[in-house]
Amino acid sequence: MSKHSTIRRITVPEIRTRKGGEPVVCLAAYTAPMARFVDPYVDITLVGDSAANAIHGLDTTIGMSLDHMIMHGQAVMRGSERALIVMDMPFGTYEESPQVAFRNACRLMRETGAAAVKLEGGVNMKDTIAFLTERGIPVMAHIGLMPQSVQVTGGYKITGRSKSEWPSLEADARAVEEAGAFSVVLEGIAEPLAAKLTADLNIPTIGIGASAACDGQILVVDDLLGMSEWVPKFVKKYADLAGIVDGAVKSWAEDVKARKFPADENTYPMRDEE
Ligand code: KIV
DSSP states (O other): HHHHHHHOOOHHHHHTTTTTTOOOOEOOOHHHHHHHTTTTTTSSSEEEETTHTTTOOSGGGGGGHHHHHHHHHHHHHHHHHEEEEEEEEEEEESSSSSHHHHHHHHHHHHOOOEEEEEEESSSSHHHHHHHHHHHOOOEEEEESSGGGHHHHHHSOOOSSSSSSGHHHHHHHHHHHHHTOOOOEESSHHHHHHHHHHHHHHOOOOOOSSSSTTTEEEEEEEEHHHHHHOOOOOOOOOOHHHHHHHHHHHHHHHHHHHOOOOOGGSOTTTTHOOO
């Protein structure tokens, strides 16, 4: 039996059918082991450019390159077998023109095997999203707080608290749907507007800091596991992995200093054969 017939991942059309139904569960992850841990429970694993902060110790996502993303995408594909894998398009790889976006999206899909891409932008990205979707590239859109624009906006600010901001966000949401996006991330959007966008759109809305009113939710897996130095207020920590790692490394360091080896296996078996 071919690999093709034994591995069946969740598909883009299946995600579309979840509009208004069972919530879509998504996590951003970047490595093969983490992809393996989350795979049984998520519908979508996003290879997010938030790897910049979570993995590479950068302050913003602007430093991520296409090659970085491809490496993370290949690792996540190796670790997972069930989830739909979506690749974030990093800063500078899609804004210039639909043609440049197409070329780079092709690299992301061809070199990783992922099924879709995500890019930030609304009305300004309408033509690009249409260009990609008309040529076989499923696109998840991302509106509201857009981390790649942080140098323009001056910070990570929630949007839609004031009704005066609603028309432009509504226009963004309509534009990405009309362009053919199969879903849209709503990041940092006040609840009443997130609820309205979710009611108005025919594609699933995936919220992050945008309330429970969305059709699904996404988080950075490191944040919910308590591995990040800083997490946004809306994140509930489900574990304290930082504390567990700290305790384990501290114990190991103490054992080493005391010349205490917990087990005889602290030598390679090949020693016996020498
Ligand atoms: O890069 C990322 O992880 C994201 C999600 C958090 C939406 O864009």
